[in-house]
Amino acid sequence: METPLLKDGDAGNRLKAENGDYAEVKCIxxxxxxxxxxxxxxxxxxxxxxxxxxCYYATTSLTNIFVGHLxxxxxxxxxISVSVIYTFAFGYMLGMGSxxxxxxxxxxxxxxxxxLGIYMQRSWIILLLSSLVLLPIYIFAAPVLKFLxxxxxxxNLAGQYTILTLPSVFSLAISFPTQKFLQAQSKVDVMAWIGLIVLIxxxxxxxxxxxxMGWGLRGAAAAFNITEWVTAIAQLVYVFGWCKDAWKGFSWDAFKEIWAFVRLSIASAVMLCLEIWYMMSIPLLAGHLPNAVIIIGSLSICSFVIEVGKFCHGTILLEARPTKFSVYVAVFQSLIIGLLCMVLILVTKDYFAVIYTDSKELQQSVSKLAWFLGVTMxxxxxQPVISGVAVGLGWQATVANINLACYYAFGIPLGYILGYVANFGVMVEETSSRMQKWGGQDISTHKVGDDI
Structure with missing residues (x-):
């Protein structure tokens, strides 16, 4: 039986079908x-x-901008510290709290x-314990990176910076659960305000x-630690002061059924870690190519643009109703945004790297990567919108299997073949001498301790 139309002015001018979606659309x-x-x-x-x-990714970009001019x-x-060590920790912590x-x-x-308050406390406990697992990776970051x-x-320089950012790991154990706590209640406006204040x-x-003050990388690490903890503390202040219905104070109930909580997160953890850790593998592969300093630097400039677009598009469908028409609208609008971003990147390909670095060689490398960056956008x-639909429908295990096949059975081997066997690299031409100069000295003889 055909569903009758509602009166003009009603939401969508359509009655909803039993599945919550719109009835069949019959005209333009x-x-x-x-x-x-x-x-x-x-x-x-x-x-x-x-x-x-x-705002969150802009903090990383700002750090790259200030450090890039050093x-x-x-x-x-x-x-390499952010792309490998922090990304590993980020994916691990986000998965454990999923x-x-x-x-x-x-x-x-x-x-x-x-x-909600009980679950948030339970997640705090699990993530704080999980943070301890990451300590050896942060402390021995330099040997780990050399081994890779x-x-x-x-x-060596990345290892020194990584150790200095160790306090930020424990802030994630507070921030991630608190964000999910607020998000479940649609208290997203306060998260946006906190993000803006923290960015400034x-x-x-x-x-x-x-x-x-001339602190160099030490200053960058100090700013990063303070920013991460300001975010966590600001969220806690809001929860304790303005979420009286969901927050009833600390409770021993948080220690109950912890193992069931951990088991519930496994599928989502696998899905998230496979996707996030894949991005970690790209700079690792690039680090084996000639001119590693230039290549990693150019990739870092491009990666911010990619990651912001990826996570923003994914958020659209993760937070929306996964009905047929909402999927159509989200995919269409995300595609339009992606195309606009590609045009913007191509138009500014010779200029936007200036924000990050004074190095002419690095600016030229980024310019050559612009076409690939635009297509990736x-x-x-x-892709993230479709993944968001699957997560909204509870298909985490399916998405995890797809990610495993696409990223690791196809993506990484293809990257290795194109980068090493076909000698495509990352589209950065080798200079006549592989030994880059730094401040009038060869990098091989430059004292790393002077830079941090």
Whole structure:
């Protein structure tokens, strides 16, 4: 039986079918109305979270900008530290806390709002214990990077920076659960405001510690630690002061059923880690190529643009209703955004690297990568949205298997073949001499301790 139309002015001018989706659209005007309705709902939910993600990745970009003007070696060192060590920790911690997203969403939907605080405390306990596992990786970062085949000078400097950022690991154990706690209650506006304030604070600290006080990478590490903990503390202040329904204080119930909590996160953890750790493998492979300092530096500049687009697009469908028309709208709009980003990158390919570095050689390397960066932005505009649909439907295990096949059975071997066997590298031409000069000295004889 055909579903009758609602009166003009009702949401979408359509009755919903039993599955919660719209009834069949039969003309262009109805399609336009549904498109408008879905767009409003989509961006009302996703915009604050997208903005928060942009602010989060902008803090990393700002760090690269300030450090990049110190020199190529420093930029490469901080890039390999963030891309390998921090990305490993980020994926691991995010995966271990992933059960909270499911449990908080279910409890809030069932009206058991008080359980959100219990689950958040339980996640704090698990992630704080998980942080201890990461300590050896941070402490022995330099030997680990050398074992993985990275340039010794880059690895040594990256290891020193990584140890200095160790306090930030424990902030993740607080931030991730608190974000999921707020997100389940749709308190996303406060997350956006915190993201903006923290971004401004981070920029001020970087300016104060690096150009003004001359602390170099030590200043970058100090600013990063402070920023991570300011984020965590600001979220806690809001939870303790303005979430009285969901936060009833500390409870011993948080220690119950911890193992079940851990088991629930395994599928999501595998899915997230496979995707995030794949990005870690790219600079590792690049570190084996000639001119590793230049190559890693150019990849670091491009990776920020890629990651922001990827996570922003993914957020749209992770937070939206996974109905048929919401999927259509999200995929279409994400594709348009991806195309606009590609055009912007291609138009500014000879200029945008100037923000990050004064090195002419590094700027030219980034310019040569612009076409690949633009195509990647288009592809990344659709793939995360589809993944978001699958996560919204509870298909984490399926997505994990797909990621395993695409990233590790296909992506990494193809990258190795193109980079090493076919000698494509990352489209960076080798100079007549592989020994790059740094401040009038060969990198091989430059004292790493002087840079940090």
């Amino acid at each position: 005007s109805e399609a336009a109305t549904v498109f408008k309705e879905e767009t409003i709902k989509l961006w009302k939910i996703a915009m604050p979270l997208v903005f928060n993600i942009v 020199g190529e070696l420093q930029l490469s060192a901080i890039s 059960a909270l997203e499911t449990l908080c969403g279910q409890s809030f939907g069932a009206g058991q709002v008080h359980m 085949g990275q340039d010794p000078d880059v690895a 604070e981070h920029a001020v600290l970087l300016w104060l510690f690096i150009p003004v 288009v592809l990344n505009s659709v």
